[in-house]
Amino acid sequence: GINAEYGPFTRRVSQEMGRTKRKNRNNKKEDDWHKKPRVEEGGEKKDNGVWLDEKDKTNELLIAYYKEIIPEAEFDQFISTLKIPLPTSFRITANNPFTATVKEKILNFSNDIAKLQLDQPEQKKEESEKSEKSAEQQKGEEQVEKIEPPKVVPWYPASLAWVFDVPRKVLRKTPVLKNLHEFLIQQNEVGGISRQEVVSMLPAFFLEPQADHFVLDMCAAPGSKTAQLLEFIHTNTNPEDPPTGIVMANDVDEKRCYLLVHQTKRLSSPCYVITNHEAQLFPLVRKENKEVILFDRILCDVPCSGDGTLRKNVDLWAKWNPHLGNGLHSIQFRIAMKGAKLLKIGGKLVYSTCSMNPVEDEAVVSNILRTCGGALELVDVSHMFPSLLRRPAITHWRVMDKDGKWYSTHEDVPHRRRKRITPAFFPPTEEEIKTFNLHRCMRIYPHLQNTGGFFIAVFSKTAMVPTAKSKTNTHTASTEKGDAEAKPEVIEEEDEDPLVPEVDDDDDDEEKAQVKETKGTEKEKEKEKEPEDIAKEQAKPTEGGAVAGPEWIKKAKLEAPFIAVPETDPTLAHIKKYYGVKDTFPFGQLLSRSENYQKIYFISAGVKSLLLADKQDRLRVVNTGLRLFEKHTAKGTECEWRICQDGVACIAPFITRQLVQVSQNDIGLLISGLDTPLTSLSAEAQASFDQADSGCVVIVVINSNYSMEKRPFVFVAWKGAKTCHLLVNKKELNALKPFFSS
Secondary structure, eight states: TTTTTTTOOOOOOOOOOHHHHHTTGOOOOOOOOHHHHHHHEEEOOTTTSEEEEEGGGOHHHHHHHTTTTHHHHHHHHHHHHHHHOEEEEEEOOOSOOTTHHHHHHHHHHHHHHHHHHHHHHHHHHHHHHHHHSSHHHHHHHHTTTTOOOOOTTTGGGGOOOEEEEEEEEHHHHHHHHHHHHHHHHHHHHSSEEEOOOOOGHHHHHHHHOOOOOOOEEOTTTOOHHHHHHHHHHTOOOOOOOOOSSSSEEEOHHHOOOOOHHHHHHOOOOOOEEEEEEOOGGGOOBBBBTTOOOEEEEEEEEEOOOOGGGGTOOHHHHHHHHHHHHHHHHHHHHHHHHHHHHEEEEEEEEEEEOOOOTTTTTHHHHHHHHHTTSSSSSEEEEEEEEOOSEEEESSOOEEOOOTTEEEEESSGGGGGGGTTTTOOSOOOOHHHHHHHGGGGSSSSEEEHHHHHOOOEEEEEOSSOOOOOOTTOOSSSSOOOHHHHHHHHHHOOOEEEEETTTTTTTOOOTHHHHHHHHHTSSSSHHHHOOHHHHHHHHHHHHOTTTTOOSSSSGGOOOOOSOOOOEOOOHHHHHEEEEEEHHHOHHHHHHHEESSTOOEEEEEEHHHHHHHHHHTTTTOOOEEEEEEEEEEEEEOSSSSSSSSEEEEHHHHHHHGGSSSSSEOHHHHHHHHHHOOOOEEESSOOOHHHHHHHTOOEEEEEEEEOOSSSSBBTEEEEEEEEEEESEEEEEOOHHHHHHHHHHOOO
C-alpha cells in the first residue's frame, strides 16, 4: 500500500554514509589535499614508499611511442613538462551565496603572497641578523621566493578557476601559506570550491547542459565533473523551484559511488541520482507506453590508461606500456556506443580521456562514427574558449604492441595477435578522413599551458543509432528537428549491446575471464592473462577517469529500500501543521528508507519522473535526494521530526511557523558558540525567538551580505529554554566562520 504510487519502486540501495564511515573507519582515505606524494630534493615518493628520482621518470617505450605523435619541435618540452609535478588547481562553485566572497578572499591571498615575495629580500636580511627563526622555518621562507601566487585560469568564465604552482609540502608548512591552505580545505569540504584538474573542467562546458536537461555521467567517480554538471543545471534557478532536469551519476565501483555521494551532497541539490552499473551495460528504462527514457546530454569520460596524468601519478612511468591503451579500446568503444544509444536525437555526447594515446582517442572516435553510419557527427567547438591552447586530432598513426613493435596496418599484425590488435586500432581510410572531421576533436598537451594531458570529442546525434539488425540502413531516420521531437526514438533489442565490429568481445567476456583465472596455480594464472586483463589490473584510478584495478567491476551491496512517502500519511500532516507548511509545497516528492520514516528525503520532479518510469526496477540506485526531515527523541517539543540543514533551503520559503529572523551579527554569534544564550542576541532577534516554540526552528538571516537573488540565507537551529545552537555540522560551521564572524 505504501508504494502504490511508485509501483514496484522498492529497489535495494547501498548502506547509509554514516554506517559506511563507521565500518571503514580503520582504512578510510584522506582527502586530495593531504594524500599527495611528498616532494624533496627534486624527487617524489611513490605510493609504495620508494623514492622516485628525476632520472627514474623515463620510459623508453613511452618516449618512442610519443615521438611519432607529438610534433618534433615540441617533443623535448613535452617530455620535460611531464617530469614536473602538476600544479594545484581548483574552481570556485558558481551559484553559491559565498561565490563572490570566496573569489575575493583568494584574490587577497594571491596579492599577499605576491607582496611577500617583493618584500622577501629585506625580510631575509633582518631575520639573518636576528637569527631567531629555526632552520626549517628559514628553509620554508626561502621556498616562498620560488613560488608564484595563485593565478586565474585564463579561459575559465568569471575567473572562477585558479591554479597554484607550488609543492604541497610548501603549501602546508610555510607559515605565510598556512591560512590559504586551511581556507581551501574548509571550502572544499562544504562545496565552496572543488579540487579539480584544469583539463578536467572542460567536458562539462562543451556539453552545455540546461536546467531542463536529463544528463547522464556514465563513468562519474570521483565526481568533480558531476558537481560541475549539477552547477550548470542550477544556473538561474532557486531552491524552492529546483530545475526540472536531473544529473544521473553512474559508476561501476560501489566504493567509488560513495565518492560521488560526498561530491553531490556538498551542493545541496535534489536533482541528482547516483547509480551503480557497468557503463557499457547501463539499463534502458521504459515508460508505460514503451518509450525509452533518453538523455539530452551524456558524458563518457571513459576508463583509460591515464598517461595524461603522469605528472601526478609518477608510478605510471614504470608501468606504462602500449598494451594499457590497446587493452581498453574495446570497453571504451562499448561505453561510448551505449551512450549513443541512450542519447536523444538532437542531444550532445562528450567522449573524453586523460590519455594521449590515439588507440584510446581518435581510433575510438573513428570506430563510433563508422558504426553509427551518420547518426552521430562531430561538433566544431573551436570557437569556444579562444585562450585555451589545444591541438586538433591526428589522422595518421601507427600501432605498437606490448613488445614495442610497430604496425602500420592490420595486415602487418601477426595472426596470433590479430584478435587483440584489431583493425579498429588503426587510422581511418582516406575516404573516412574526409567525412569524419576528426580535426574537430581536441588534444590538450601538458606543455601547452602547464596542465595534464587530455582528449575531448563532442558529438551531436542526428538520427537513430543503427542496431545489429538494421546496420545496413543507416539513414532512414529523419534528421529534422521537428521530426525528432514529434517521434520518440524506438530502440529495439534493449538487452543487447550495440554492434561491436571486428572485436570478439561478448558481454560476458570479463566474467568468463574471471572464471578461467580461478583455475590452476598462481603461475599458471599469470600465463593465462591477456594484455586486456593486464591493462585493467595495472591501470590506476585517477580523477581524469583512468580505470581501477580488479575492483572495477564490483557491484553495490543491496540493502535498505527507498520507498515513497504518501502525501496522505499522518506523519506529513503532523509536520505540515507544526511548521505551517503551505499547500503549495510538493509533498509528492518525498522518499524514505524505512517505513517509520526515520529520515525523509526530498527529490526534484525530474528525479521523481525517472524513478516512476522504472517499473521494472532496472536501476540500481545508490543515493538520491536531500535529507529534509529527521526523527529525533528530544523532549519538550510537539513535533518528532526536525528539519535538516541539507534541505532547509528547499522548504524555508513554504514555512509559516517556527521561523526566526536574525541579523548578520546575530548569526555570527550563533556560529561562534555551541550553546548561545538568547539574551546575548539583539533585541529584535530575541523578540523573534519569543514567537517560536522550543524545538527546531528555521533561522532567516536578514540584511545579509550573503544572499542570492534576494533570497536570504537560512539555518536550522534548536531553541532551548534559554539558549540556541545551530544544527549544522562542525566542518560547515568552521567554513562559515570567515564569512559571518565579526
